[in-house]
Amino acid sequence: xxxxxDVARHAGVSLATASRVLNGSARQVGAxxxxxxxxxxxxxxxxxxxxxQTLARGAGNVIGLxxxxxxxxxxxxxxxxxxxxxxxxxxxxxxxxxxxxxxxxIAYVSSLGAQRARAVILAGSRMDxxxxxxxxxxxxxxxxxxxxxxxxxxxxxxADTVAVANRAGAAALAEALHAxxxxxxxxxxxxPRLITAAERCEGFIGALPGLSPQIVHxxxxxxxxxxxALSIDPGVTCVFAVNDVMAVGALAAFRDRGIRVPDDxxxxxxxxxxxxRDLVPxxxxxxxxxxxxxxRAVELALSEDAGPSVVHVEGEVVxxxxxxxx
Amino acid sequence: xxxxxDVARHAGVSLATASRVLNGSARQVGAxxxxxxxxxxxxxxxxxxxxxQTLARGAGNVIGLxxxxxxxxxxxxxxxxxxxxxxxxxxxxxxxxxxxxxxxxIAYVSSLGAQRARAVILAGSRMDxxxxxxxxxxxxxxxxxxxxxxxxxxxxxxADTVAVANRAGAAALAEALHAxxxxxxxxxxxxPRLITAAERCEGFIGALPGLSPQIVHxxxxxxxxxxxALSIDPGVTCVFAVNDVMAVGALAAFRDRGIRVPDDxxxxxxxxxxxxRDLVPxxxxxxxxxxxxxxRAVELALSEDAGPSVVHVEGEVVxxxxxxxx
DNA sequence: ATCCTCCCGGAAAGCGATTTCCAAGTATGC
DNA sequence: GCATACTTGGAAATCGCTTTCCGGGAGGAT
Numbered sequence: 001x002x003x004x005x006d007v008a009r010h011a012g013v014s015l016a017t018a019s020r021v022l023n024g025s026a027r028q029v030g031a032x033x034x035x036x037x038x039x040x041x042x043x044x045x046x047x048x049x050x051x052x053q054t055l056a057r058g059a060g061n062v063i064g065l066x067x068x069x070x071x072x073x074x075x076x077x078x079x080x081x082x083x084x085x086x087x088x089x090x091x092x093x094x095x096x097x098x099x100x101x102x103x104x105x106i107a108y109v110s111s112l113g114a115q116r117a118r119a120v121i122l123a124g125s126r127m128d129x130x131x132x133x134x135x136x137x138x139x140x141x142x143x144x145x146x147x148x149x150x151x152x153x154x155x156x157x158x159a160d161t162v163a164v165a166n167r168a169g170a171a172a173l174a175e176a177l178h179a180x181x182x183x184x185x186x187x188x189x190x191x192p193r194l195i196t197a198a199e200r201c202e203g204f205i206g207a208l209p210g211l212s213p214q215i216v217h218x219x220x221x222x223x224x225x226x227x228x229a230l231s232i233d234p235g236v237t238c239v240f241a242v243n244d245v246m247a248v249g250a251l252a253a254f255r256d257r258g259i260r261v262p263d264d265x266x267x268x269x270x271x272x273x274x275x276x277r278d279l280v281p282x283x284x285x286x287x288x289x290x291x292x293x294x295x296r297a298v299e300l301a302l303s304e305d306a307g308p309s310v311v312h313v314e315g316e317v318v319x320x321x322x323x324x325x326x
Numbered sequence: 327x328x329x330x331x332d333v334a335r336h337a338g339v340s341l342a343t344a345s346r347v348l349n350g351s352a353r354q355v356g357a358x359x360x361x362x363x364x365x366x367x368x369x370x371x372x373x374x375x376x377x378x379q380t381l382a383r384g385a386g387n388v389i390g391l392x393x394x395x396x397x398x399x400x401x402x403x404x405x406x407x408x409x410x411x412x413x414x415x416x417x418x419x420x421x422x423x424x425x426x427x428x429x430x431x432i433a434y435v436s437s438l439g440a441q442r443a444r445a446v447i448l449a450g451s452r453m454d455x456x457x458x459x460x461x462x463x464x465x466x467x468x469x470x471x472x473x474x475x476x477x478x479x480x481x482x483x484x485a486d487t488v489a490v491a492n493r494a495g496a497a498a499l500a501e502a503l504h505a506x507x508x509x510x511x512x513x514x515x516x517x518p519r520l521i522t523a524a525e526r527c528e529g530f531i532g533a534l535p536g537l538s539p540q541i542v543h544x545x546x547x548x549x550x551x552x553x554x555a556l557s558i559d560p561g562v563t564c565v566f567a568v569n570d571v572m573a574v575g576a577l578a579a580f581r582d583r584g585i586r587v588p589d590d591x592x593x594x595x596x597x598x599x600x601x602x603r604d605l606v607p608x609x610x611x612x613x614x615x616x617x618x619x620x621x622r623a624v625e626l627a628l629s630e631d632a633g634p635s636v637v638h639v640e641g642e643v644v645x646x647x648x649x650x651x652x
Numbered sequence: 653a654t655c656c657t658c659c660c661g662g663a664a665a666g667c668g669a670t671t672t673c674c675a676a677g678t679a680t681g682c
Numbered sequence: 683g684c685a686t687a688c689t690t691g692g693a694a695a696t697c698g699c700t701t702t703c704c705g706g707g708a709g710g711a712t
Contacts, residue, residue, distance in 0.1 A: 001471055003697090003699085004698065004699060013661080015699080015700095016661070016664095016701080017661060019699065019701085020660095020700095020701095027701095028660070029661085033660090033661080045467065047440050047471070048698090048699085049381070049440070049697085049698050049699070051380035051386060051441070051697090052697070052698035052699040053698080054667095055377040055381050055667050055697090055700095056667055056699040056700040056701080057667085057699080057700065058700095060377060070396070070402050070406040071399065071406045071600065071601070071617075073397070073402070076396050076397050077397055079421070080395065080397045083422065083423050087422075092422070093420065094419065094421075096418070097406060097409050113373055114374045115376045115418070141373075145373070222604070251604065252604045255606070275397070275601055275602075278578045278605070279605065280605075280606055291397075327668095329667090329668055330668065331668075331669090339692085340692040340693075341668095341669085341692085341693090342691070342693080342694095343690090345670060345671085346670095346671095346690095353690075355690075359690090374668090374669080375668050377667085378669035378670090378697090379668080379669055379670075380669090380697095381667090381669070381670090381696095381697050381698065381699085382669045382670040382696075382697055383669085383670065384697070
């Protein structure tokens with residue numbers, strides 16, 4: 001491998017000068033030498049050794065992204081935005097998938113700490129349970145080493161946060177559905193202690209004073225939606241699934257049971273996953289700018305301001321054919 | 327930050343011993359010292375500096391993965407498999423997205439070279455055009471530095487390859503559709519020079535001797551499928567889209583034009599994207615083990631054998647409601 | 653003309669690990 | 683009981699780059 005020293009020798013300059021030319025520095029180098037160094041580097045095919053650079057500089061160019069599941073289009077969209085934004089800042093993204101295992105999540109943060117990653121971004125909502133404490137400890141340790149942390153979802157860890165207005169979005173959706181004449185609701189509410197799910201559920205119910213929707217808990221994924229939909233009470237005219245992927249499961253369950261959407265029951269989700277837009281009937285949902293959220297998280301984590309800052313993002317209600325007025 | 331030297335001092339041993347205990351080595355360390363070192367590391371909260379380790383060892387623990395678009399569920403599934411497999415081998419994955427820009431692809435390989443990534447995995451088929459030469463040059467350079475390269479798709483670069491039997495899969499599908507009585511076919515063929523698309527198209531047509539299906543080219547994505555479907559000849563009874571995402575677009579186009587699937591026309595795709603399984607009508611397709619392909623690529627790239635090895639993966643025809651016998 | 657800055661090139665000291673040698677202690681073979 | 687081989691611990695040389703510090707030359711002010 002060609003080293004910087006080889007380049008310097010070939011160009012007849014010192015190591016210091018070569019470094020300043022090739023790898024950026026506050027200091028200027030005269031045009032003559034600069035050209036010589038650049039030519040030498042090109043001739044020799046020099047390639048910076050990032051590991052050495054990271055060691056010497058004390059900071060790397062890696063951003064860690066921790067998601068539950070890349071196959072879930074929600075996380076894929078966030079990851080896409082994050083990768084793009086990181087690239088714009090000359091950073092690269094390391095992705096870890098936890099598949100909702102808190103142990104893996106912690107292990108991943110720890111590994112990113114060892115990498116001296118510039119920042120770690122946690123996407124996907126956390127359970128409100130003891131494992132969160134262990135994660136917090138690990139994050140503190142990471143921060144103590146100079147790393148930044150950004151969280152996408154609710155403001156839970158005292159870190160930079162891209163906060164999603166889950167309650168407000170769900171409330172706006174509830175109001176829209178109420179205005180269309182619905183009174184008998186069911187909520188496919190996801191896991192009871194999953195914060196995002198709980199917030200959406202609360203926001204929805206809170207916007208329907210005097211009504212008491214049926215609440216069905218279950219996993220936060222497609223099969224969870226399918227299962228939960230099976231136990232909807234007769235008489236319910238409108239079902240809210242706390243995310244789109246669950247809504248898809250519910251749709252399948254209704255289809256299997258011969259219940260027509262929206263003729264027999266209306267259905268709404270949350271997130272507005274692009275891949276799902278061609279579903280029939282098209283899903284009424286709350287649109288979230290997922291890629292932008294991923295990008296925003298990267299920018300937050302890379303910004304210089306001291307204190308943890310919070311960016312709020314709002315959802316936009318999108319009414320499509322999966323709901324019908326009563 | 328706590329360094330290995332701090333740990334060694336705290337434990338009253340040499341740097342060498344501490345290194346051998348904490349970061350793995352061929353050499354043994356006595357039980358007594360080993361315990362002392364481990365305790366010291368725990369007390370001080372020692373964390374390996376991966377950059378220093380990479381520099382000293384001359385090889386890192388990063389695997390680079392280059393995909394076109396993480397939002398495309400095809401790539402998301404591959405990435406998921408790759409991340410999991412890498413994790414099993416104690417490696418981490420750095421993802422880059424090119425959005426089909428050859429320049430970005432090359433830039434990414436170059437950046438992975440600078441990282442001294444252990445391997446780079448290229449997913450997503452390439453165009454058969456001049457930019458491939460530039461990529462090949464960059465890859466050769468990367469390999470010259472000791473890195474491994476694996477490609478998912480067709481065997482094009484002379485690297486380790488997870489080769490998809492595109493022709494055979496498409497041919498099997500064609501035979502199945504033919505056996506169901508279809509004779510008038512159209513192929514939504516994607517970009518003419520995109521190798522994967524071309525192979526699937528050829529395989530399909532080749533299995534229908536005596537027939538000459540209508541070929542419609544267009545982009546390899548959802549909108550490409552939509553657009554191509556608009557120019558299907560009347561009289562066609564069965565449409566093959568060279569991937570599932572395009573098939574979804576075609577489905578939408580047919581719906582918008584009042585053409586019913588499968589009553590008026592049958593439709594088939596390729597890939598069997600999990601996220602799309604709840605589509606109505608369910609898509610007939612050729613199933614590919616995407617996550618396994620991603621994992622396989624990682625293992626190939628990490629294996630020690632010298633020469634480039636090729637793993638073949640076959641697709642399995644899955645008939646669902648989007649096709650109907652004639 | 654003198655002095656003070658400012659600018660730019662180079663020497664050398666790290667950054668935090670790994671690993672090759674050495675040396676000493678212990679086990680084995682006869 | 684002694685020579686030989688194996689272990690195991692430590693000192694020190696690297697790995698490739700950044701950056702501080704020093705020194706010399708050019709330009710401006712007095």
